[in-house]
Amino acid sequence: MAQTSSPTTAQPASVPTDTSAPANEGPAPPAPSRDADVEALRQEVRALREEVEHVRAAKEPAVTKLPPEHPLGYEVFWPWYTPPDGISTLAYVQGQYSYNDSSQDQLTQSGQPLNQDRFLIRRARAGIVGDWEYAALAVELDANTTNGPQVDLRKAEASLQYRPNRRRPPMVMATLGLFDVPFGYELVESPRTRWFTERSVASQAFFPTEPDLGLRLAGALDWFRWTIAVTNGNPMGETPSFGLQDPSSSKDVVFRFGFDTTPLHDLNLAGDVSALRGKGFHPGTAATKASIQWVDYNESGIVIPSELVGVSGQAASPSSLFDHWAVGANLRMHTRWWPGVLKIYGEVVLAQNLDRSLYVADPVVTNLDQREFGWYVAALQEVFRYGMVGLRYEYYDPNANVFDTRGGKLLPFSEAITNISPLVGVTLPDRARLLFQYDFNTNAFARTAVGVPSNLQNNSWTVRLQVQL
């Protein structure tokens, strides 16, 4: 709007504002005087408007104080993820080059390559997420070349929910389908947002892959988080493999209770305690027929009676179940200081007969329970929004009661595995990240030159590029 007022004609705000001129009061006042009054009134209105707006702003509800969608730079995990209303999509690709000290240009007895120095697609995932007033769905497909090309389903969640505040997690949610087992933090942290290339060794031993089929109930009340789930108890990748099937009618029950709060503007604290209880499966054997074995003791290539061994047929042996359980706790802190967001977190898990992929637990024959203990602590420091440095220390003891036999003596020893994993990375926020991670691994896979259990050189490093929608 054009302003034509002159400072010399301005009237004080208290001047009467009636500008209608009586017809019998002589000649009309000069026009400049009326214009000045109008201008004065306009200024007064502007001042009042500004004053009202200030007051309104002061009284307005604190919308901007709601937790942002990615508080302090991290993404909340399922089921606390708060997607936009309606249908949305997600996709990301993790391509990488890996190197491992233990690589050899040979095959295992079962024909698997021992070489691990290679390019691979670790994850190429795409999915859709739907969120409406009382229902939600999530579908995610994964393709990778970790063990050759393969495609499988990683998430298929059908949910009913009550989520009155659209910027907060649901107060109650019931999900049936394929979802990440809600035990601890690493299992449910998305590989898309996790900076370390893989979960800790303990987590991978207990849960070879994250998802399992089942029913999940969850809810969030202010800072309180609770999850109860019943699952088949057979995640993909377990040994023996019944992944995403269920050879037994018993189910694994998982509880997780925790908190997630932002007591200060630049500080977020969260943590959970988890428990799992269920049954492991010891597979029986099928019936066999009698057979003859020949051992060429004298290397003559000729069968003689003393080299023949009769192997009688065996009846089928029944399958059986054994108890397994785990308890765990984790604590996480995000805080912002001058270089950026600092994340410090850790987790501890105590379990029995739960190792399903590394030192696979099966106490049916030995009657000896395998007690496992694992923990890690990690720190990630954002460096001016475009960089990241981190360090993780992890420990996994797959069997607290293991003995080694040497010289006729049973000697206790530790099969514990430790990893020290520093990483550095650069990122285009919400679009791409390039990282380098080195894993210093210590284990008990080898023996020294005097026969004592020792470390097998197994250090590795990874360069990974991730690009996402």
Place this chain on the structure above:
Amino acid sequence: MKRLCVGTAFVLTVTGLAFAIACGQGMPANSGVTEPLLVHGAQFVSGPLPGKAPTNGGPPAPSGDAGARTFPPLTITAFQVEYPLALPGATGKSVAGRASSDTAAIGVKLQGLGSGYWVVPIGDPDPDYPGESDFSLSADFNADDPTGQRNLLAVAIDSNGNGGIQQESPLCLTQKIPDNLHECVKTNVVPRAVFTLQWDANWDLDLHVILPDGADVNPKQPVTVPSEGGPPGPTVGKIDRDSMRGCVNDGWRQEDLVFPTEPAKGNYELYVDPFSSCGLGAVRFNMIVSEPGADGALHPTFTRSGEFIQTQESGGSRGLFVFEKRFD
């Protein structure tokens, strides 16, 4: 600038600390598949076998009476290969022995071969031999091992890595083409001729030889002179095995027609039957004719190679003609 320096220092400190803690420790990975000897459940260690070279006198004699036998430190008191003959590629050869009770581990290797040795922890004290502990191991031999007489060496190692006097046990590695064990027992006469078919992938190939009288000798009819009920005579030519039969992996991928004595005069036609690809794409083969040389040993006198692709699998026929061999 200050921020950059602090960030860089943080990264370097973290990385350096981790390197200092964990770098360069432990045993290198080695599955042992490339070594001439592979011991199951043992640790491979690169380098020379500890201890002193073996003496010709065998294990040192114990002192004291039978109830309290004493030995010099780190002594292998008994050491034996179950049967001292091994084909290249033989598996599960049993080796056992005893060592003095100050032994922590046993090191073994094939004398003069390989880049290192294998270590197994010493076993239980032997109740029948006070002051001694048992050891045993199961060994495989590489198919590419040089043939002939060898010694298997063993040494007792203490907890500090010191070795005693090495002990040796004789062992003969025979050659893969059957030579009547001539490589190990020089007085044995080699066969008059051997037709060998070798191949490189897990196909089911079959050797077919058409005799001068037109008979087809193959793994299903493996003798040159059919017997009437009894076993074939010592002079009859015979195919030694049906390798990869039914696509069951036997590790051989080799069939040999062995003529112990002079074959009948005439032309012998050699064929290769690509019976089944077993799901694989291609296979390369060698057809080898071996005959005695002037030194009395068996030597290849003819070799021809070829290749099949999956579309050529026959399901049972005479197969591809490779060569004709004449005996006069």
